[in-house]
Amino acid sequence: MLWQVKDFKGLTEADLDIAPGKISILTGVNSSGKSSVIQSLLLSAQSLHSEGPVALNGPLVRLGNAVDLVRESSATGSISLALDLLPGFDADPDADDSLLEVHLQAQYMLKPSSDNTNLQPQRLEISRSGGDENPLVASHANSRASDVREAMEVASRVKPSHALHLKSLLGSQSRQLRTYVVMQGLRPVAVVQLMKPEQIAFRYREAVQAFLQELPRERSKPSSPTGARTGRWPVLREFVQLLAEATATKDQRVQSLVDHVQKLRGRGILSFEPTWRGFSESQRSELIDVAVEMRARSPYVVLPIRGPHWRYGSTAMGLLENTLEGSLGSSLTAISMLSETLRDVADRVQYLGPLRDEPRVVWNHWNELARSLPVGTRGEYSAAVLSRSSDSNTTYTAPDGQIIRSSLANAVNDWLAYLDIGDAVSARSHGKLGVGLDLAVSGRVRDLTSVGVGVSQTLPLLVGVLAAPQGALFIVEQPELHLHPGVQARLADFLMTARPDMAIIIETHSDSFVTRVRRRVAENAIALDQVDIIFVEPDLTGSRARKLTLTEFGNLSEWPQGFLSSAEEDVRAILQANIRRTSGTSNAS
Amino acid sequence: MPVEPVQLLDPEIFIPSTESAAKREFWVRLLSWIDDGDELALVGPNSLEGLHELADQRPDESVISQNDFWTILQKLVPRTFYPAQDQRSICERHVRTDYSSALGHGENLERLIKDIQATGDQPQVALRTLEDCWNWQSRDCQDCVRSRLHKLTAPPGHSTALNAMAKVWRSACMDDQDAGLKAIQAFSQEMFPNLHFSDSAWKHLNRLSGSPSDNFSSLTHHLGVLNDHAPRVWAENVTTRRRQAEMQGLGVPASPDSPQTHKNSKAMQRRDFQFGQVMVRCEWHTKLRPDTNRIYFAVLDSGVYIGTIVDHLPT
Numbered sequence: 001m002l003w004q005v006k007d008f009k010g011l012t013e014a015d016l017d018i019a020p021g022k023i024s025i026l027t028g029v030n031s032s033g034k035s036s037v038i039q040s041l042l043l044s045a046q047s048l049h050s051e052g053p054v055a056l057n058g059p060l061v062r063l064g065n066a067v068d069l070v071r072e073s074s075a076t077g078s079i080s081l082a083l084d085l086l087p088g089f090d091a092d093p094d095a096d097d098s099l100l101e102v103h104l105q106a107q108y109m110l111k112p113s114s115d116n117t118n119l120q121p122q123r124l125e126i127s128r129s130g131g132d133e134n135p136l137v138a139s140h141a142n143s144r145a146s147d148v149r150e151a152m153e154v155a156s157r158v159k160p161s162h163a164l165h166l167k168s169l170l171g172s173q174s175r176q177l178r179t180y181v182v183m184q185g186l187r188p189v190a191v192v193q194l195m196k197p198e199q200i201a202f203r204y205r206e207a208v209q210a211f212l213q214e215l216p217r218e219r220s221k222p223s224s225p226t227g228a229r230t231g232r233w234p235v236l237r238e239f240v241q242l243l244a245e246a247t248a249t250k251d252q253r254v255q256s257l258v259d260h261v262q263k264l265r266g267r268g269i270l271s272f273e274p275t276w277r278g279f280s281e282s283q284r285s286e287l288i289d290v291a292v293e294m295r296a297r298s299p300y301v302v303l304p305i306r307g308p309h310w311r312y313g314s315t316a317m318g319l320l321e322n323t324l325e326g327s328l329g330s331s332l333t334a335i336s337m338l339s340e341t342l343r344d345v346a347d348r349v350q351y352l353g354p355l356r357d358e359p360r361v362v363w364n365h366w367n368e369l370a371r372s373l374p375v376g377t378r379g380e381y382s383a384a385v386l387s388r389s390s391d392s393n394t395t396y397t398a399p400d401g402q403i404i405r406s407s408l409a410n411a412v413n414d415w416l417a418y419l420d421i422g423d424a425v426s427a428r429s430h431g432k433l434g435v436g437l438d439l440a441v442s443g444r445v446r447d448l449t450s451v452g453v454g455v456s457q458t459l460p461l462l463v464g465v466l467a468a469p470q471g472a473l474f475i476v477e478q479p480e481l482h483l484h485p486g487v488q489a490r491l492a493d494f495l496m497t498a499r500p501d502m503a504i505i506i507e508t509h510s511d512s513f514v515t516r517v518r519r520r521v522a523e524n525a526i527a528l529d530q531v532d533i534i535f536v537e538p539d540l541t542g543s544r545a546r547k548l549t550l551t552e553f554g555n556l557s558e559w560p561q562g563f564l565s566s567a568e569e570d571v572r573a574i575l576q577a578n579i580r581r582t583s584g585t586s587n588a589s
Numbered sequence: 590m591p592v593e594p595v596q597l598l599d600p601e602i603f604i605p606s607t608e609s610a611a612k613r614e615f616w617v618r619l620l621s622w623i624d625d626g627d628e629l630a631l632v633g634p635n636s637l638e639g640l641h642e643l644a645d646q647r648p649d650e651s652v653i654s655q656n657d658f659w660t661i662l663q664k665l666v667p668r669t670f671y672p673a674q675d676q677r678s679i680c681e682r683h684v685r686t687d688y689s690s691a692l693g694h695g696e697n698l699e700r701l702i703k704d705i706q707a708t709g710d711q712p713q714v715a716l717r718t719l720e721d722c723w724n725w726q727s728r729d730c731q732d733c734v735r736s737r738l739h740k741l742t743a744p745p746g747h748s749t750a751l752n753a754m755a756k757v758w759r760s761a762c763m764d765d766q767d768a769g770l771k772a773i774q775a776f777s778q779e780m781f782p783n784l785h786f787s788d789s790a791w792k793h794l795n796r797l798s799g800s801p802s803d804n805f806s807s808l809t810h811h812l813g814v815l816n817d818h819a820p821r822v823w824a825e826n827v828t829t830r831r832r833q834a835e836m837q838g839l840g841v842p843a844s845p846d847s848p849q850t851h852k853n854s855k856a857m858q859r860r861d862f863q864f865g866q867v868m869v870r871c872e873w874h875t876k877l878r879p880d881t882n883r884i885y886f887a888v889l890d891s892g893v894y895i896g897t898i899v900d901h902l903p904t
Contacts, residue, residue, distance in 0.1 A: 515656070559655035567659040575641055575666040582634035582669055 002105065003345075004082040005040040007074035009033065010538070014545035016041075017532060018345070018503050020471045023496060025514065026507040026545070028536035029562040033543035034507045037536065038475055039063065040081065041349060041505075042372075047185040048346035049371045053161035054110070054119040054185045059370040060351055060377075066112030066119050073541040078122060081186075082107040084129065086344060088337040102330075103129040106338045108186065120162050121183055126170060126334045133171040136331045138164035138181040151180035151192040154300045158182070158189040166191070169331040176327070181335060187342050188335045193301040193324050200320070201296035207319045208288060211235055215273055236272050238318040240264050242294040243287060254290055257283070295320075303332065305339045346372075348503070350468045352461060353377040354478035359448040359456040364434035374468055379460025383435040386412065386463050387427030396466055396498050411466040412459075415498060419462075419490045421454050457482045458491065465499055473503045480510035489516035496526055522554030535560055591761040591768050591776065594713035594739075595670075596630040596754075598622075600700045601693035601722050603632070603665055604639035609692035610648045616661075618692070621744045622717070623664050630717045630745070632668045633704020639694060640665060673709020680732035687724040705738065713761045715739045715754060737764070751782050752817060759809055770794050770805055773812070780809070781816040785894045787862035787869070793899040797882050807877045808898065811884055814841045815875070815893050823888040836875070843875040850904040859903060860885060862896035871896030 001019040005011065011033040016024050018041075026034045039061050046058035056063045063069055070079055085104040109123040120140075127135035143165035151163040163180040178194040195203070215232075243261045246254045260283060267275050276284065301320045325332055349372045357363075357380040365380050375382045389408045396411045398404050399418035404411070413424045423440040430436050438445050439455060448456050461479050468474055479495070480488040489512040495504055496517065508514070514533065520526045528550055536545045537560060549557035556563075602622050609615040632640070640662065647658060681702055690697050708714050720742040739757045743750035758779040762768050773780065774791045797804050814836070822835045829845060836843040850856050850872075860872045862885075871894055874883040885896035 511656070518654075555650065555654045558650065567663045568655070571659050571663045571666055572644060575637065575644060575662070578666060578669050579634075579637045579641060582637060582671055 001086075002082065002084040003041065004080075005037065006080035006082075007071040007076070007542075008040050008079045008081075009036040009069055010071065010542050011036040011536075012071065012539075012542035012544050014040075014534070014536065015547075016505065016534070018348075018473050018505075020473075020501055020503050021530060022503045022532065023517075023526075023530060024503075024505045024532045024534055025517065026505065026534050026536060027509065027514065027563060028543070028545075029538070032536040032538050032562075033545070034536045035477065036543075037534075037545060038477065038505060038507060041345075041473070041475060042351060044081070044186060044342075045346045045349035045351075045372050048187060048342050050185070051159060052185060053113070056118055060349075060372055066116050069119065070112065071542050076109065077111065079110040079119065080107060081110060083341065083345070085126075085334070085337045085341045088333060088340075102333075104334050104337060105129050106334075106341075118161075118185075121164060121186065124164055124181065124183075124188070124338075126331075126338060128171070131171075134168055134173065136170040136334055137167040139167050140164055143180070147178055147194055148180065150194055150300070151182055154192050154194075154302055155182040155190040155304075158304060159184055160189060161185055163192070166331075169328065170334050171330060174327070179324075188305050188339055190305055191303040191324070191328065191332065191335065195299050195301070197296040197299045200299050201292050203323070204295040204320055205288065205292045207323060208235075208239060208291065211319065212239075212276065212284070212288070215276075233269060234317055235319050235322070236269050239291055240269065240272070242291040246290045246294045251290075253286075257286060257290060260287060303328075305336055345473070347469075348471060348473040350374050350464065350472045350474045351377065352379065352464050352474075352476045352479075354481055354507075356457050356460060356481075359451075359453070360436075361447045361449055362430045362434040362436045375460045375464040379456075379464070382460040382463045383427050383437050385467055386425070386437070387429060387435045389467055394466055395470075395501075397500060399493070399497070401497070408463070408467055411498075412462045415462050415466070415494050416459075419458060419487055419494065421458060421487060422451070425459065453482045454484065454487060458487070461491070462494070465495070465502075465504075468499065468502060471501050471503075472499075473505070474499075475505045477507045478509065479506065480508055480513055485510075485512040488512040492516035493520070496520060496531075518550065518554035518556070521550055521552065524552075528552060535563055537562070590772055591758070591765040592712050594715050594754075594757045594761050595708050595711045596715045596717060596741075597704060597708065598630040598632055598636075598665075598668075599693075599716060599718035599722065600633070600636040600639055600697040600704070601690055601719055602717070603661075604636060604643060604694045604697055604700070605648075605692055606690070606694050607646075610643070610646070611652055612692070613652055615692045616648075616653045616657075619661060623661055630668070630715075631670050632665050633700065634669055634672050634707055635700045635703040636697075637666070637669055639696065639700055670707075672707035673711075675709055676706040677708050677710065677714070677736070678732075679705050679736040679738060680730055683728055683730060683733055687726065688722055689724075691719065691721050693722075705736075712764050713737050713739065713757050715741050715757045717741050717745070755780055755782050755816065756813075759813055763806065763809060768805070769801060770797075770808065773805070773808060777812075781812050783816045783820065783893055784812065785864055785892050787864050787871075787894065787896050789862065790895050790897050793897060796900045797877070797898070798900055799878065799882065804877065804882065807882075808884075811841050811875045811877060812895070814839045815884070815886060815895070819886075819888050819893045841875050842879075843873060846872040846874075847904065853904070856903050860896065862894070864894060869894045869896070874902075 001017060003016045003018045006013045014037040016037065026037060028034050042061040043063060046060040047054045050058060056066060070077060083106055085106055087101055087103055089101055104126055107125045108121050110119040111122045113120045123139040125135045125137050148163045152160045160182040162183045164183060166176050166179040166181055169176065176193065180192045181188050182190040182192055244265060247258050247261050260279060263275055264272060301324045303321055303324055351372055352375060355378055357378040363380060363383040365376065365384055375385055386408065391407055393405050394408050394411050395403065395405045398414050409426060416422050416425060425437055425439050428436050428438050437448050439448065439451055441451060461476060465474055479491055483491065488510045492513045493516060495506060517531055521528060521531065531550060533548045533550060533556065534545050535548050536543050551557065603619055605615045644662060684702055685698065688698055688701065705714060714737065716738060718740050723740060741750060741753045743753060758776060762772055762776060762780060765772065777786055818839055822832055826832045826835060833844055861868050861870050869887050871885040871887040873887060874885045876883060881900045883901050884898050885902065887894045
């Protein structure tokens, strides 16, 4: 499942696979751009949590001004963000009532907003992976400012931050006039079609007349993604609603029809047909005129994006909405899949930073947990999380490979013992003061201020990973800080083993960590395709991330300059100094 | 006091021929020699040059990763020593005829000879080398004996390597004209790595009868046999008589206490010795001389326990 970012901060390009079960190890020299790769995910997650424009500064990451986020030598002056959408289903055009699994990819082009406070999507493209058919394109280019304003106003209920003109549909040549994808930051929240009142009137009249003539007999069914079948009840409900709204106006002409409208409303939608047929031709025609006029007062069609509508039935509430849904077809499915995928990514991201809160006897943090921060950026909520969920069960793989369902406390203790930094940890309430952690080491119980810093560095990671929700995307920066190389290596075992359901992204400089991963690959303990080692390498204009291929022998296809702490330079220098020294030519001797 | 023997690493182990450098087999063999914890063998100054060439012609990534290559070299390059002013005299002729390289570089023999010579007047040299490189024909050559060169062929960390090194230490001790009984006590760990000595094992050394030099050699011999053979003798034989016979065959008369002594509980208590927290009854004893001078010991699954070295205990 691809996550790709281009031209973001100092980064020219980086790809990550964020599918559950995947472990990505980011390495590279300082300031190479490793953190930028991670920040692209954190930025997206925190924006999606905030239900507003792209949030540059929030609980997960603080990035400052938008203009600093676009790589200086970017050819387009914009950031590109691409992601694979969760697989969805679309109607098979060759077979009735059957669905095809579709794999789509979305790509954003993001530019700083005019006031430089956030990033705005300038272009959104959704295409079939590997397909060569036309992509869906929604773009800011050449869109009328007044239309953009109007589209956002129309969809104001869903708090839009921007609207993109829908230029082309997925796999289709047809053009949609004045149709906009309304965005809330990165998330598409609605599709709005703007029309002139007379166009709306004409279309609604045409559609409603045809509908009332036929009055479809079948029971209401959810419409298919192509909108081929129009639901009976929503359309009738809309029609009656329009008439009811009209009677609330002071219009003289309408007043004479109030009784008829009352009848239609009073007898309920189920007996609409006999009531309707009971009216004369001219009465019916007058009622249609009134409804058409009312509909034309809202010269637009709005389709809210509420997740995968192919799964939950049509989101369309009226006749023209149904028609628009039908004409958008797979494109609407694609936009819904994007929305669903973004929700999924935002829900999955869990982050733990490189630095830790200093060890304390008691922590007084408990209720301020932010989304995506299971134990806080500095691990300051570990004690609270452990004390709250020590009795709730979690499923994890133990160091010996067994899959266990047990309390979080047991899970943490299992791995704590494996890491060899303590025997058992337990959270202890200190009443109003907060929660403390007691650690048993060699049979003696101590608080965290009385044990090595390795424990306070590692414990939040254990608690965070083991408490993370199923299928999470766990991001951790430099988990090796303050740890002995032996513990670093065992920590690699923990991250590779404990939660095979999660995707884990690790930024590290640790030689021992990578060597342990190589060992487990050589031993066949983890599969080759389960791990990506990604090396971020600066060049003149920006840095690039590339995957280093791991072989089944535990070797890497290449060892680029700056990959971990190659001892080469120092070993050569020691060797040469010792040759000089033993041959008696060294001044040092 | 005896001088610690020099441990020298045969360049065969770490400088490959061009063909061998491309073989995983060579690097696997090297790895088994390099992971030696605290047993440091040295790289001779002449072999450093070979390492330098190797660093410049690094083997292919597919054979050994760059990271692993430098990790290995990192362990080797600082383990060197200054060449002695006066070359050690060795039996160069026999080294040349007996030695041949297997996977190593063609120049390794020259490097080896120079490295041994560079150890100068160090009393003992333990050469960590490979069994396959030597023609083990026994030589009646005084030059070979005088060169005091011991070839140790087990990779470090193995118990055989530990025992082989212990023998070198014993030679070092025997060689030292001035080494007294105290030297055995001081270097007991190195000379007899399989023996556990009780807290009071050395307390009665001065009660031994006879000349110190006689006692020195017989004590070294007896403890050496206990270290090298006792666990095997005890494991292979269950009866006292057979154990006695085997020990006798190794030149060490030994027996348990007589039934008379067994009846004397006070006397038997004198055979209980403290080894840290653990008490072990040591009633077996070797006889340095038929009438006196005893080493009281016990052979258990966990090792050989030396209770005391004394003229004799009451019976």
